[in-house]
Amino acid sequence: MRILLVEDDELIGTTLRADLERAGFAVDWARDGVEGEYLGREEPCDAVVLDLGLPGRSGLEVLRHWRAEDNRVPVLILTARDGWQEKVDGFKAGADDYLGKPFHVQELVARLIALIRRASGGNVGSLEAAGLKLDEDTQTVRLGDGRELQLTGTEFRLLRYFMLHPGKVLSKSRLTEHVYDNDSDKDSNVIEVYVRRLRQKLGEDLIQTRRGQGYVFGGEAS
Numbered sequence: 001m002r003i004l005l006v007e008d009d010e011l012i013g014t015t016l017r018a019d020l021e022r023a024g025f026a027v028d029w030a031r032d033g034v035e036g037e038y039l040g041r042e043e044p045c046d047a048v049v050l051d052l053g054l055p056g057r058s059g060l061e062v063l064r065h066w067r068a069e070d071n072r073v074p075v076l077i078l079t080a081r082d083g084w085q086e087k088v089d090g091f092k093a094g095a096d097d098y099l100g101k102p103f104h105v106q107e108l109v110a111r112l113i114a115l116i117r118r119a120s121g122g123n124v125g126s127l128e129a130a131g132l133k134l135d136e137d138t139q140t141v142r143l144g145d146g147r148e149l150q151l152t153g154t155e156f157r158l159l160r161y162f163m164l165h166p167g168k169v170l171s172k173s174r175l176t177e178h179v180y181d182n183d184s185d186k187d188s189n190v191i192e193v194y195v196r197r198l199r200q201k202l203g204e205d206l207i208q209t210r211r212g213q214g215y216v217f218g219g220e221a222s
């Protein structure tokens, strides 16, 4: 899953990006409000972490512009610790959640995952689909027969995206966009390699190929 991070503080941004990547997200980082607004409009991200005090354009303005364009991407705003007024303004502007600085990154990750699941219509809790259970903390998957398998970072990101969209036709380019960040070398052929690996690990029938369309995870396309 792909996160847009809009944060002008170099130290916080560097740390957050590394933490989010470790948690299995692909991260695009914008350092000012203008770039952040642009990326949020043009890039298909699954959630946004938005600082409010930004050079160029404030986080609240950025958020208002997105919502005015009917961009519904889940947005978590970063506020000052006791900034109740910021929270109120943020929710009025269309924020989905907030976190006061300083915060624990585990809480940020948990909130982002909950936001993304809610937005994709899934359950909040552990991620289960097609008889598999995905553990976000250890990046392992439990199979129907109880076996637990370790996944690499890319396998984890790809499987999580599949499990959030069971029964849907997902094109290779869509998968690539949500599994890799902006800076990575995007090659949709790589998706084929990782789909093959997931099939080898989890069973050949789990991910079906739709010629010319993409892949369907866990059963028939609806």
Ligand code: CA
Residues within 6 Å of the ligand: 007, 008, 009, 051, 052, 053, 054
């Ligand atoms: Ca700031």
